[in-house]
Amino acid sequence: SGGDSVVTLLDYGAGNVRSVRNAIRYLGFDIKDVQCPEDILNANRLIFPGVGAFAAAMNVLNQKGMAEALCTYIQSDRPFLGICLGLQLLFESSEENGPVKGLGLVPGVVGRFDSSNGFRVPHIGWNALKIESNSGILDDIGGRHVYFVHSYRAMPSNDNKDWISSTCNYGDNFIASIRRGNVHAVQFHPEKSGVVGLSILRRFLQAKHYGVQRPIEREASKLAKRVIACLDVRANDRGDLVVTKGDQYDVREHTKQNEVRNLGKPVELAGQYYKDGADEVSFLNITGFRDFPLGDLPMLQVLRYTSENVFVPLTVGGGIRDFTDGNGRHYTSLEVASEYFRSGADKVSIGSDAVYAAEEYLRTGVKTGKSSLEQISRVYGNQAVVVSIDPRKVYVKNLDDIEFKAVRVKVPGPNGEEYAWYQCTVNGGREGRPIGAYELAKAVEELGAGEILLNCIDCDGQGKGFDIDLIKLISDAVSIPVIASSGAGAVEHFSEVFRETNASAALAAGIFHRKEVRRVISTGTQGSINGSHEVQGC
Numbered sequence: 001s002g003g004d005s006v007v008t009l010l011d012y013g014a015g016n017v018r019s020v021r022n023a024i025r026y027l028g029f030d031i032k033d034v035q036c037p038e039d040i041l042n043a044n045r046l047i048f049p050g051v052g053a054f055a056a057a058m059n060v061l062n063q064k065g066m067a068e069a070l071c072t073y074i075q076s077d078r079p080f081l082g083i084c085l086g087l088q089l090l091f092e093s094s095e096e097n098g099p100v101k102g103l104g105l106v107p108g109v110v111g112r113f114d115s116s117n118g119f120r121v122p123h124i125g126w127n128a129l130k131i132e133s134n135s136g137i138l139d140d141i142g143g144r145h146v147y148f149v150h151s152y153r154a155m156p157s158n159d160n161k162d163w164i165s166s167t168c169n170y171g172d173n174f175i176a177s178i179r180r181g182n183v184h185a186v187q188f189h190p191e192k193s194g195v196v197g198l199s200i201l202r203r204f205l206q207a208k209h210y211g212v213q214r215p216i217e218r219e220a221s222k223l224a225k226r227v228i229a230c231l232d233v234r235a236n237d238r239g240d241l242v243v244t245k246g247d248q249y250d251v252r253e254h255t256k257q258n259e260v261r262n263l264g265k266p267v268e269l270a271g272q273y274y275k276d277g278a279d280e281v282s283f284l285n286i287t288g289f290r291d292f293p294l295g296d297l298p299m300l301q302v303l304r305y306t307s308e309n310v311f312v313p314l315t316v317g318g319g320i321r322d323f324t325d326g327n328g329r330h331y332t333s334l335e336v337a338s339e340y341f342r343s344g345a346d347k348v349s350i351g352s353d354a355v356y357a358a359e360e361y362l363r364t365g366v367k368t369g370k371s372s373l374e375q376i377s378r379v380y381g382n383q384a385v386v387v388s389i390d391p392r393k394v395y396v397k398n399l400d401d402i403e404f405k406a407v408r409v410k411v412p413g414p415n416g417e418e419y420a421w422y423q424c425t426v427n428g429g430r431e432g433r434p435i436g437a438y439e440l441a442k443a444v445e446e447l448g449a450g451e452i453l454l455n456c457i458d459c460d461g462q463g464k465g466f467d468i469d470l471i472k473l474i475s476d477a478v479s480i481p482v483i484a485s486s487g488a489g490a491v492e493h494f495s496e497v498f499r500e501t502n503a504s505a506a507l508a509a510g511i512f513h514r515k516e517v518r519r520v521i522s523t524g525t526q527g528s529i530n531g532s533h534e535v536q537g538c
């Protein structure tokens, strides 16, 4: 139904499809939401952005009578685009909490990536597509990087080879997209894949007749290292939300007024860094530990506005924990996170609360399932939960002096100490806790974190490079992706951290605010669209 500029969206309410909506509107199309099975049958073009877990999605589709309508629609070769879980559901079944039966339109079983061969699960980040056959909406995209975030994947087989339009390599060669006639489905997120992703969506929406596939010029490569622009956000003394940046977490100017350093407006800067080619953008609400974020509505507004124009993954952190407001109303950390997701975040980042959860887990050996980390990752998937670690380096003379994992440091401490451990802190570095970054990282991985954002208070804002000892220690200890952070001051620091450690991404703040952004971001993946791609490989 509707004219040519209307696209029908199947949003069964299991999660955030805000970015897909934003991308469709950005491309000049109106959205009609599916309310009943007839809306599917009457659609001119249907987009199905699957979110959440496989079983839950199938349940809703079956209960609402939509599974049958979807099968009819797809079998009659009407224009369809499934995204992520919207691809997986077309297969016969999935192993996710299963086996669980799918729509059964495409032969094959959706299984979990195998992390035993050294590949980090979830598969998060920008990976290259290999076009396998006449792919239509993916013409010209071969070798280009697009954004993936998933733990399960479908594999090519003799039975489904006629469907496969592209594959991607991540330990396994898995199915990145399928196509038959007007029916398309992609495992990656076009709405989060920057300019390339938007061009794929545009082709689908414009429903062109696709010519014969051109030869693949670029060779497919591996998962790329990501470059993430970070915006530390807080209210200044006048109450305006500003982007700030500290030196070793001190964000106040050293003037008489001692004001909060103001580097610009959050929405504007995020938009600028996206245009410059950032692979992801992170907002850290750095006073979230004391100011309740749902009372801090400007932050939600910042996310809403940003996600209208920024088509790469957005992470938000700060204040994710249970909270009781002045009126005695109790909010769970899950409610706080849900509000962030609804406002446009793809991932949330937990700092202080994850430290307390890890301490308790290490003390008792019991996973209660009640921590913010466990609850949010259970509902939204672990790919949606980042744990932000704020460690401070503590030098020691002898390894026997401490109970935490230490490293031999390249440069000895002030008193000639040869070793150091990394003490976790809470409340923006204000309080040291009896747990090391190594112990914390391993514990939060077990509790369900999907990624680790590894800061370092000593290096923050110094521009002297990342703490390679620390990043090596943590990225070798866990099998989830580690984002190196704190201390970037030159393009070479990014190359160094990717060369010397197993970090999957590097995050920086000051270097971008100082307008050295273009050169640095162009080393990332999105940036490679416009030019060189110096930092790569995994």
Ligand code: 1PR
Pocket (backbone or CB within 6 Å): 230, 231, 232, 245, 246, 248, 249, 250, 251, 284, 285, 286, 287, 288, 289, 317, 318, 319, 320, 349, 350, 351, 352, 353, 388, 389, 390, 426, 427, 428, 429, 455, 456, 459, 460, 461, 462, 463, 485, 486, 487, 488, 507, 508, 509, 510, 511
């Ligand atoms: O504890 O769950 O409320 O989360 C608070 C979040 O806010 C944490 O992620 C914590 O890292 C962050 N945070 C708290 N206080 C500060 C501060 O600076 N005073 N900022 C802060 C953290 C560190 C990085 C920074 C990098 C790169 N900032 O985000 O962007 O160090 O900087 P650089 O490239 O300029 O060196 P909770």
